[in-house]
Amino acid sequence: xxxxxxxxxxxxxxxxxxxxxxxxxxxxxxxxxxxxxxxxxxxxxxxxxxxxxxxxxxxxxxxxxxxxxxxxxxxxxxxxxxxxxxxxxxxxxxxxxxxxxxxxxxxxxxxxxxx
Amino acid sequence: xxxxxxxxxxxxxxxxxxxxxxxxxxxxxxxxxxxxxxxxxxxxxxxxxxxxxxxxxxxxxxxxxxxxxxxxxxxxxxxxxxxxxxxxxxxxxxxxxxxxxxxxxxxxxxxxxx
Numbered sequence: 349x350x351x352x353x354x355x356x357x358x359x360x361x362x363x364x365x366x367x368x369x370x371x372x373x374x375x376x377x378x379x380x381x382x383x384x385x386x387x388x389x390x391x392x393x394x395x396x397x398x399x400x401x402x403x404x405x406x407x408x409x410x411x412x413x414x415x416x417x418x419x420x421x422x423x424x425x426x427x428x429x430x431x432x433x434x435x436x437x438x439x440x441x442x443x444x445x446x447x448x449x450x451x452x453x454x455x456x457x458x459x460x461x462x463x
Numbered sequence: 464x465x466x467x468x469x470x471x472x473x474x475x476x477x478x479x480x481x482x483x484x485x486x487x488x489x490x491x492x493x494x495x496x497x498x499x500x501x502x503x504x505x506x507x508x509x510x511x512x513x514x515x516x517x518x519x520x521x522x523x524x525x526x527x528x529x530x531x532x533x534x535x536x537x538x539x540x541x542x543x544x545x546x547x548x549x550x551x552x553x554x555x556x557x558x559x560x561x562x563x564x565x566x567x568x569x570x571x572x573x574x575x576x577x
Contacts, residue, residue: 391554391568453506
């Protein structure tokens with residue numbers, strides 16, 4: 349699976365949009381971009397994923413550049429409860445072969461939302 | 464909303480003792496995983512399980528570790544002879560199908576080896 353690079357930490361004011369960048373310059377054509385977050389020591393929580401089109405769900409939006417070498421997770425109106433470590437992970441789309449869907453976590457971005 | 468359930472939430476055990484961590488994955492899921500997170504470190508993959516057998520495991524998952532799906536609902540991780548360095552949060556996860564579907568994680572079991 350391709351490696352990702354994220355900033356170590358970011359701050360955001362409550363109510364503002366949080367834009368979390370991720371670089372994945374070695375991503376392959378069959379790899380998706382996944383975002384998970386971990387609040388304190390809880391289990392990682394799925395946020396969103398995409399292949400090449402921008403995606404939106406009730407939690408966030410995912411913007412993937414045309415060359416797919418980077419992406420941005422957008423939390424449109426951050427709240428204090430969004431304070432967490434955010435992980436950007438790239439993973440092959442199809443389980444099997446050498447990867448049965450395992451997720452390889454990096455250090456992630458510590459997002460702190462302040463009042 | 465369906466969720467992955469792990470028990471116990473916290474387990475304290477003496478070094479050298481066997482411990483079994485239990486997980487109930489989401490009912491229609493087919494892929495099961497164990498991850499661990501040592502305090503202050505990254506979440507690390509341990510093992511994936513599909514069709515009643517291990518499909519992939521990491522270097523961490525040595526002979527001291529085993530997994531089992533003893534019935535249609537539970538998925539267990541056994542550590543035969545615990546070491547101090549096994550102290551960590553252990554997360555179970557499950558996933559529905561092949562493809563790009565997401566994995567759902569449990570809230571974890573905090574294992575403390577003393």
